[in-house]
Amino acid sequence: MTSRITRLLTSTALAISAMTMGGCALIESNVSGTTLSILEDGFTPPTLQTRDVEMACSFATVNGPLVGAARNFYGDPSLMEAVLMSSAGVCSENQAITEEMRYMRAAREKRADEAQDARIAQKRVLAVAAERQYTAFYRMRTKMEQKYFIKYGSECPRFKRDFDELVYLLGSVAGLQAMQNDISAQQTVGVPTDTAPLVEKALKCLDNTKWWGAPNAARAAIWSIIPGGAEGKDVKGTFDTSMKIGEAAGVRLAHVMAAVAAQSVDDKAAVRETIKRFTANKDFKANPEYRLIDAIAQSQMVNVSDRMWTQATGTRTPIGSLGKFWDEKAGGDVDADSFLK
Known part of the structure; x- marks a missing residue:
């Protein structure tokens, strides 16, 4: 009932507004509406690619x-x-x-x-x-x-x-x-x-599978940062499931949320694990419709990695070394410190 009344009041207000709006204002409104529709439906999809x-x-x-x-x-x-x-x-x-x-x-x-x-x-x-x-x-x-x-x-x-x-x-x-x-x-x-x-x-309200596991990953991140929020929640399992969905869908936004959540509680091991997972699949292909979203996720993961590298060595993540760390062995007997040379 309340919803119907709200709709009725809104419709009435719009009708009154339309009747009292001058001719120029109506034209401006139509032009603005058309322009915004073009931006939303015509410009945004190619940009996301x-x-x-x-x-x-x-x-x-x-x-x-x-x-x-x-x-x-x-x-x-x-x-x-x-x-x-x-x-x-x-x-x-x-x-x-x-x-x-x-x-x-x-x-x-x-x-x-x-x-x-x-x-x-x-x-x-x-x-x-x-x-x-x-x-x-x-x-x-x-x-x-x-x-x-x-x-x-x-x-x-x-x-x-x-x-x-x-x-x-x-x-x-x-x-x-x-x-x-x-x-x-x-x-x-x-x-x-x-x-x-x-x-x-x-x-x-969002379909977790449709949106690359990001909704539930964000919820799990919130459980992690709110005191007592993780009680009775499978935070790690939620992140893991969401990251799998993101990897399959070609948008790894869930990985960023998992890394940031681990970083907020100073769980360095979990941060490392998430960064490694982000780069583990060498055959990964970004979803062509949302390529920009995955690119933003990658840039944010680089930021997380850069913070860790800088804290430990004074420099950012070396080129081509996302998912590798300064205190690990690279390629068998070669120390990862060689990345910095």
């Missing part, structure tokens, strides 16, 4: 505000904004990793001023990442609640198209990332701390 993470990252950073300006022309760019802001958050996270590694090198060399400066810079960039990611989450959540007449985290949308499901997934994961990054940035953005449990509930 590319592997150039840096280009996608730069595109999102530059064009996010431009797409958002569609509101000035009576359009609703929320879904595209969620995609772009989520991607732009990747740019900021990459910058934050660079600053963190600068901090590690300075600390190794006992350069206190440089280390302190790097840590401050890292937190600033993490705050930018959190801001972008929370914007992605907020836009997705608001639009889904309006479009499908649901309460995010309490009810599941009856999705009308795959694009909406993809945005729901990316926006939800962005919300989780926003909370983690804001905590690391001393909560300068103010991302609500109940975002993670809300996302955990919401991700139940």
Whole structure:
């Protein structure tokens, strides 16, 4: 009954808005709507088929505000904004990793001023990442609640198209990332701390197999970071199943979530195991429809590996050595330290 009343009120409001809107506004609204449809249905699929993470990252950073300006022309760019802001958050996270590694090198060399400066810079960039990611989450959540007449985290949308499901997934994961990054940035953005449990509930609405094991992997990551969240849960089994699904589907996003979750609890052995698994299948082929998502996953796994290598040796992961480590034997009797020479 409540849902019907909500639909009736929404329809009435739209009708009144249409009757009171001027001719120019109607034209602007139609143009904005058509443009956004072209972006969602015509531009996004080919973009997802590319592997150039840096280009996608730069595109999102530059064009996010431009797409958002569609509101000035009576359009609703929320879904595209969620995609772009989520991607732009990747740019900021990459910058934050660079600053963190600068901090590690300075600390190794006992350069206190440089280390302190790097840590401050890292937190600033993490705050930018959190801001972008929370914007992605907020836009997705608001639009889904309006479009499908649901309460995010309490009810599941009856999705009308795959694009909406993809945005729901990316926006939800962005919300989780926003909370983690804001905590690391001393909560300068103010991302609500109940975002993670809300996302955990919401991700139940997605088909785990259809979306490469990512929904359940994200849920398992949340179980890992919330105190007491892992009680009664098969976290390792959930990650393992989700990674198998991702490997078969050609999108290894679940691996990133497993690695980040292990990293958050300082389980170095699990982080290593996950990185090795990511690179183990030499015949792996990325899903051609979502090649960019897998490329982003790979760049994030490189970040995780770079952090470990820098902490131990002062340098990033050597070229072609993702899945290998400084204290292992490479090719029988050759020490992995030779990678650094």
